[in-house]
Amino acid sequence: MAVLHSAPKYASNDGLLDTLGKALGDMLVESREEHGELLFTVKRESIEDALRLLRDEHEYQQLMEIAGADYPSRDERFEVVYMLLSLTRNHRVMVKVSTDEDAPVPTVTTLWPVAGWLEREVFDMYGVVFSGNPDLRRILTDYGFEGHPFRKDFPLTGYVELRYSEEEKRVVYEPVELAQDFRQFDFLSPWEGADYILPGDEKATGDAGAPGAPPIDDPKTTAKPEDTGAGEATDKKAAERESAGAPAEEDTNVEDSGAPAPTEDRPDEPARKGKSADTAKATEPKKGGDQ
Template sequence: MTVLHSAPRITSNDGVLDALSSTLGNLLVSGREEHGEIVLTIKREGIEDALRLLRDEHEYQQMMEIAGVDFPQRAERFEVVYMLLSLTRNHRILVKVSTDENTPVPTITTLWPNAGWLEREVFDLYGVKFAGNTDLRRILTDYGFEGHPFRKDFPLTGYVELRYSEDEKRVVYEPVELAQDLRQFDFLSPWEGADYVLPGDEKAATPPVNEPKTTESPKQTGAGAKTDEKAEEKVSAGSPAEEDTAIDNDAPEPTEDRPDRPEREGGAKDTPAATEPEDGKDDA
């Protein structure tokens, strides 16, 4: 039995960008197709109206996710990205707005109630404010947390750490104390080399000696006839060993100078004959 479904398995982007751009009109800042997806940049103050048009007129019924992105080098450093899904068309699009640390973005909780939790997450991690959200509180970090962890200028180790104190019987905050400093690893190719000078490499930048020092004459080495004469005067001149050591004339002669001893005359018998008993006698 063949089952037919209104949504295609693979949806093409052909004509989608032109149709959405025509509907959004002046609300649209830019639109492009990137990495196989339609990306729309909307004016910040018109984000609620733009998303309402996309939901009602182009059947993007579900708002799947809200994410934040931080670009510190920009004047409006934050981007809020809305990910929409059309169930009837089996198609996804990305909608973006830009803002800074102080300018709030209009809330879209009037369109999708689940946006309240997602806007709180972006507020908690990036510090982006949403005008009209009646419950804009931190949702992932702990009570009393300072700063926004997903900002690029947030320190990697944080400022304080949380632990339970057995002495005070409560949860306490303390300054972060690291057993060792945070290490920065360099994953550049060893064939290309780093852009900065590594410790110890500053010695390699020392220019070589243009004229190496040589010893072409005895004067440069300190050698010569006068030096040899001074060396002879100092060798064993009046040393204690020569003055105090006496020669012992009563010392024994070396053993190698003594005459050999004469051979002994004895009646030693061969071993077997000496150990065998005589005839007629038993061993004792």
């Protein structure tokens, strides 16, 4: 029995970019389609109204995720990305806002209560502040954690390290102490090579005129037979055999007697006794079709 469902298997983006862009109106900063998805950048102070419009009037009922992104070179280095899903249309859109370390983003917990947890995660990882969030605390890092780990300028080792103190019988925080200083790496491609001479490689700089480097621009030529050792004298010398006159090469006038006679002479084995038949008959099917 065929089951019919009102929702399509997949929804097309045709016409939605212009339709949703016109609906957002003055709240919209930029809209584009990228990698098969619709992206709308709206004004930071209008994010709550924009998401309410998409939820109530365009059937994007579900808030799937709130993510962050960090672009340190921008004036407003952070982006907050809201991912919406329409259950009736089976379609997704993304809405973005930009902010910096100080400007707060209005909360959307008034639209979706689950946004409280998602905003706390973005606050913890990036340091973005959400005004109106009733419980804006760290959610993934520990109490007293310094910094925000997903920022591009966050050090790989962090600011503090923790250990258990046997003297104080508790976990204590201390400044990070490295066992050795950081080494500086140039991260150049091994195929391109470095701009400096590596230790122990001073003679092989790759320049044709450098000391010890082969003259690759001046190939060696062998115009005379003397340079290669070839010639008539060499051919005559090669024809002479060092083994000439050896006893092995003398003609003894003895005919080849052929292969030696067998050294073992035994009679044929007697016929096998018993009920077993020979191989040919044993492998043939019996009469009547029985195997």
